[in-house]
Amino acid sequence: DEEGVKKAHAKTTWSVPTAQEALLEKVQVDPWGQRGLVCVRCNRKGSISKLYFCILFAFSVEYQNNLNKSRFFYCFFPTAVPYGGKKKSWCWASYLEQEKAIAAPNKLFKEYQSFPQCKNGFRVGMRLEGIDPEHPSMYCVLSISEVSGHRIRLHFDKYSECYDFWVNANSPDIHPIGWCEKTGHKLQPPKGIKSEAFSWCSYLKMNKIQAAPKALFDSQNTMVTPLGFRIGMKLEAVDKKNPSFICVATVTDLVESRFLVHFDDWDESYDYWCDATSPYIHPVGWCQENGKTLTTPPGFPDTTSFSWEKYLEETGSLPAPARAFKAVSVIFYSLMSSHTHTHTHTPCWSNLFIYHSLSVPLYSFLSLTLSFYLSSLQKPPHSFQVNMKLEAVDKRNPMLVRVASVVATDDHRIKIHFDGWTDEYDYWVDADSPDIHPAGWCAKTGHPLQPPISPQDMYESSDGGCPTMGCKGVGHIKGARYSGHHSAVGCPYSEINMNKDSILPDRLSGEMPGSGVGRPRREPNPDPHTHDQEVGRPCKVRKVKLEEPPHDEEMESEVSSTVESKELTLQQALHQSVFMPFSTPSPSMPQCWDQHSKLLPSVAGITASKVATWSVEEVTEFIQGLPGCREQVRTFREEQIDGEAFLLLTQTDLVKILSIKLGPALKIYNSILMFKTAENSACNEL
Template structure:
């Protein structure tokens, strides 16, 4: 194809179709067909008439919102990520080495770009950063999508044909990934990779042939990403959140940080720096101020006037996840069922309805291991996907955790007789199973719900209806979790990279950047749930609660009951001291948060739960620290290299030859106008 006859490329402003500009509709050549032109005109007329009168108001509102919510979200840079890839975890290399697939972004309704991700497919053409170039400034080239894994995609530069040796992984939600034609609009040159720059004598003709009829990203793709990451929650808003030191009650929390829809909440009644709690804005663990009073749930507050605080704003009720409106749920006290243990999420246990609250909420206790004072009861809604009818585990071939004295021979029929109770009717449970699309073996990023500040590399190992069994890669099965397919605590591959959140990689794949860095990572104090039950299969450990020192908690003398037992005074509190054993979670968390323990005394003993896995860093056992270090170093020799072999090829040419080649390229490649 002769360059003189090569037609300039055009990109349709409506559908994104790429083709010769001469074939486009109308004199402006902005649309591929008459239908696209008419669609754009109709939409433009509507927007013009509907927004003209509100432009000033929107501008003022936007300015006010930005001041309250801090700086606007900025997309990450692929070039910066690529420079640091050897220092951290590389999803692309990991997926390739495991020959694994990742769950599609479309499966996570709470994740950014979920409604639009179906438009991205194999073969799509993009303008991406050219990493195989020795120029000092950033230049771009056309690449095709070869594989998609969450937000990540394996790309191949145009010109390599069927040769996949130089394929590279890239997060599609970055500043350096754009629709075809973007470079032309801002005057940036398209420079072919240095490895193949002499493969074709006329790159412009080559691009015209390759891009004609190809599909690319919509022009507003990056704007869509930015808008979908924005959260309606603002820092400083007040709400009610579960008390991580006593899960049977709530406390008042204040939004301290917002990252990609995840909230870092500080407990209002605590002065401790790390007395906080991470959760998603759509989590069932948070509610608007006044929710406890409406449903009859306990809440720890300093006074009855907690619902209004001078200088503070309560989060609006419409910001929270909605549940089915239930007048009468049908559940009764002492009914038996099966439920996910909130303090050991790898187990589904025999459970009992301990209390029926208003609006369909229930207090559930785990049979055989519950605390005498009910401090480990947990609040579930009657439509929760975490509670099941009797026989659910047996029907789905799941191991049911039963009380110890029934461990050898358990049958529901005999158990109901022995406990003089009845099973909750099956029709009281939510039985809707969405067509979610999750399959066993899919990779994703999941929250460690026992230490919810951590997001980890994980795999779906089993799918039962709408229930997913999630395994944390590199960790023992005892740390697995059962989660719902619509849980806001699971995310697509690349989510952490998109929003700037730390991803915890498998421990056997991480190599310390410096040689003197210890393989054991010190756990942030006061970050995990507290339990009085031994949940993990480790050595039994019992510690006494020891008063740390006489230190009064913040002004809690004015406590009073709101209604019956709904508001729990914080006047009789005991501060505890952190145990030095790193495998213990319960005493550690209580000591640092400064949270109160009701009806406790210095002689009260706890069966402590081992520390959540990630807090132990890279060492699974103390005796294997050295071997783990050596193994990790060997395994990660390859991981310290760049995942993009093209950058290695770029170093093979001398500076003199590179300069000469760049001069030749600049003479050969004309920037496609409107491409």
């Protein structure tokens, strides 16, 4: 009995095997160890003769095994519940079987795209520092305004909620407070606070708010500089917003293993972060060697005679070394026999050596030079295949994650199609984008998943509420400021908003259209390959009205989906007044048009339908024209209240939320009522 106990204990005791034991165990367990190599990164197998192409292909047996595992795994996930929709009986296992499809294997996803190792510990109200996605060179004071599964919605302190954006909890773009000071980066303070006067300690104490703990951040302590890249070095880079352009660019920032690419003399909104493996960057002279056109900086005297040698001398800069490009961020090791010509392993382990998978192929080293081989290397293509299923963020409505399919691929991108939707909503995304995840990711992390829409869903969505087929009224074209909509004007999927990049002015440029941040903008891309337009909403200058006031039937559904909050911000409170029936102004209040129009001459002859078409600037001009209301112009401009939003304001909104004094508030509110009365009178006359 004692011997049995000892043996059982020995079997359950953790021990660290030696390197030789581990290798022997791997060879014994994995028969592929005798037949070929295994890529540590993607787990793909291949013969020795194709060792450096192991990442390019897969075996059908593996996919089938993965499919069986996936179906077993997904059966235990909770039922997906759509965001703001009714609970439906839907699960990945049944859907895959019904469609006779396969889910994209987990091994095709990067670590940050796959299932997280720990729970999201961020909470609403926490403060942190992070990159502005529309100004990638800027680090800003951010607060967490919403948490959903492994995703968080970030808010620029003291700015409108229209500019809120979503990131994953493990995003490399967010950092704990104090990170900028520690690393020498400039931190943009909240609106209205000067940089030199901002202090995290006093800001947290004064506002009684909490900083996000450092332990919640994925990589707050690492400072790894990409091999060979330094700030100020020049390179040639693809403009992601206009992929036909390859432009003169500069490395302007370095953080961990990533660097910021900036296009010389162009607006910083075109900047983007990447690492050394990015397929969008090339060494100086790459365009000339490959017969491509290099886009020179704007204002360059002679674009046809551009010379890198002269340009580098004029700017006093250095080119990024060729060896720094296409470097491998993850080292793949393989066991190779010194007797490789036999294609077999010798029994003696002493003849084996460690081999880098992107070294010059053993059978080609006599005919290839190292420099030629390195320059020809490309980032290994992804292995996603058409018809594979996954979960993807809806770029038109970033609060949502939908069931999606891969409908097309190229070397480094995949085209996403949302199941049940029409093709016009498809879009291209990089295969390493943080917005795509394996099937089951939402259920695993606790994020609502939008299942495929059916013909019945199409009918239900068009029967009242938003008229766009398939839309349930969730989200808004103006971003997170409004949680829902009920008309095509505010719908992110409507035809009138289909080709709109943004309806918001730049967060940093106020109301002036086209002011940008002081640099020229690129002309629209003429390349036919760019017909798949970007579907995000960059902060350009575009003006669109809010949706029409809801009908009584729509109000009931909106109330059920409105999220209650103890501390309502200005935008949330305004949204509540729009969609809550008890705060809607009563249209039956008796008005004396002639009497009031004499007191407010600027109101005479204007109907509500005309006011509804006003832009933010036109609303502020009207407010400025009201007696004693000039001080309120700034409030309306800062909150970007356009014509339709103006008509939806109540007296309570004006006094308690906009903090307008009672006298001016009464004048403004009476103007709104008179606009509506004039509209009713005009309708009665007809």
